[in-house]
Amino acid sequence: MPHTKRRRLVTSALAVALGATTLAACGSGDDSKSESGPVSLTYWTWTPGMDKVVDLWNKGPGKKDRITVTVKKQASGDTLVTKILTAHKAKKAPDLVQAEYQALPTLVSNDALADISKEVGDVKGKFADGVWQQTTLGTNAVYAVPQDIGPMMFYYRADLFKKYGLKVPTTWQQFAETARALKKQAPDKYLTTFSANDSGLFAGLAQQAGATWWTTSGDKWKVAIDDAATRKVATFWGGLVKDGVIDNQPMYQPAWNKAMNTGQEIGWVSAVWAPGTLTTAAPDTKGKWAMAPLPQWSEDQDVTGSWGGSSTAVTTDSAHKEAAAEFAAWLNTDHDALNALATDGGIYPASTSAQLSGAFSNPPAFFSNQPDFYTKAAGIAKTTVPSAWGPNVNVAYASFNDAFGAAAKDKSDFGAALKKMQDATVADMKKQGFGVSR
């Protein structure tokens, strides 16, 4: 056997490979520049029309400070977090990134986001405490500037509620009664659906009930996805699905769009951005919907959860941290910038002063029948309770989709699904090397 020959081949192959790595290593230059010269920043974002907003900066304050920002439009979602982390591994992440609040702990625990507390600390007062808290992760650092928020609300078909003599529920107890009352009167209609394809909805509902899924004590994480508050929410929705008084089909699918458009489903637990979704999903129902605060768990409460929303963060790979932070603060607090974000990007701003001005003085076109839409929305936004995210929200969400997807389809025990979600999340954190206390 040509054993020696083969060995020689392996060694030479190894040598070639090693040579290639050294060569490649030579190619990577360190491009840190001094802060004095003109600075150009890249910004990964998915907000539509962001290029127009950034133009305002490049022609205005950016021109004065010689800071130019280039938008590189991305697709939103968990995949973008993976892309940022991959780029960060090669030290090639852009200067600025858009990140959903629940993605911040993942990015921070991978050391991808810079602490910009020195640069943006003074804009804290422009945001509600519960919103700002999400960008600090409960530390003294600040990892992002809030951009948009998604306070949760209850949407219902005002005309059909009137037709069936239903009252808008203010507690979850009444919500269940309303669902049953509707089912009795019109057996082919549902109040709403429990959808297992968007975990943000369930997370927001649990948050409203007082759940804190991730907490830290010392250097250990505590995961409490199956805490009493979440269990209450899961049991409530599981019961409604099991009794068949609400539907169990997932949202955003053609069948759901049809159900919303034809009035087979007459309500939707959603967030402030719902008008945009309804415009495309249920075009025939324009002007027939109304918005109300989310039902409460007890009469004397007035709180809501959040579903969606994102922030602007500066990466640790940026060579111009101060300039990037300056832009992030301008983008999310400047009056003109926020106005442009609202008209071109369709966002609902996190900055409290912007929630009632400019683009938000009139209701969305789809809700022209509710003139005080945004006044009401701003009031509801104030009642958002703080949320607590951990470093592997994506895993928790994925296991939610699997476990609750199956449970909703089979109309089986939601408690067991919740247990699965908790176990999968804890197991993944341990695997990743986080200390988990229990």
Next chain:
Amino acid sequence: MSTLAVRKAAPAAGTTPGAAQGPPLRRRIALVPTITLLIGAVYTLLPVAWVVIASTKSGHELFSTFTFLPGTGFTQNIKDLNAYRGGIYWQWMGNSALYAGLGALLSTAVSAFGGYALATYRFTGREAMFNVLLAGVLMPPVILAVPQYLLLAKADLTDSCLSVLLPQILSPYGVYLSRIYAAAAVPADVVEAGRMDGASEWRIFTRIALPMMIPGMVTVFLFQFVAVWNNFLLPYIMLSDDEKFPLTLGLYTLLEQGSNTPALYTLVITGAFLAVLPLIALFLVIQRFWSLDLLSGAVKS
């Protein structure tokens, strides 16, 4: 897809002489495969039909009318797609054509060289090399996207057209197919005769072997073209500038616009429909080479 059809057709043609025992039996045998193939055809064609019909619907009609009822918004959809961010869709289409066309061409050239060399020359480590290639065939390219990104990042090539082209050039499957094809289509005697007549190795390859390998190379080209055209993860990781995006990525950004903005379904569907057309055109144009392929195979056996 078409090669699959070709492969399925080949054994069917082979069974014909054996099945010539009597007409009734023959008919009964043909029934099952025909039905199976018909079911397969419906299964693969139904989504295409959906895309074609859905692309004619306006946003208003998309989810409210019967699924297979053509709509009235086709021209408007095309107009909207044209107008979206100054016609960036066509830029994406051009990028896809560049990545797929040039990438497939280069990849076919590399495969032809490699496959021919592996089939004709005997040298140390040939089998080892071939086994590594075989392992490469089994490895899904998706797994390699992230390491390739890290490698190209070291060479400062990320977010450039090269970063999408380079990793696609070496296709283990292409080299594998070329070797098999070269071994079958280029007889050793012909190569030997060329050498006897004093032709250089390069001349033998370009003038004698390559023409014999053309049908196989067309297959490799098409495989690579379709693979690059449909590739998502590699460009997704490599590119951040959406002016360099291929169609797959561009359409994805239209779909995932964040929770405050509804997905641009009509644009995505119309865009997807238009994106299939070049592939169909390519298959129709290149089909004739395949009939040549079948013919040459028949002559040999």
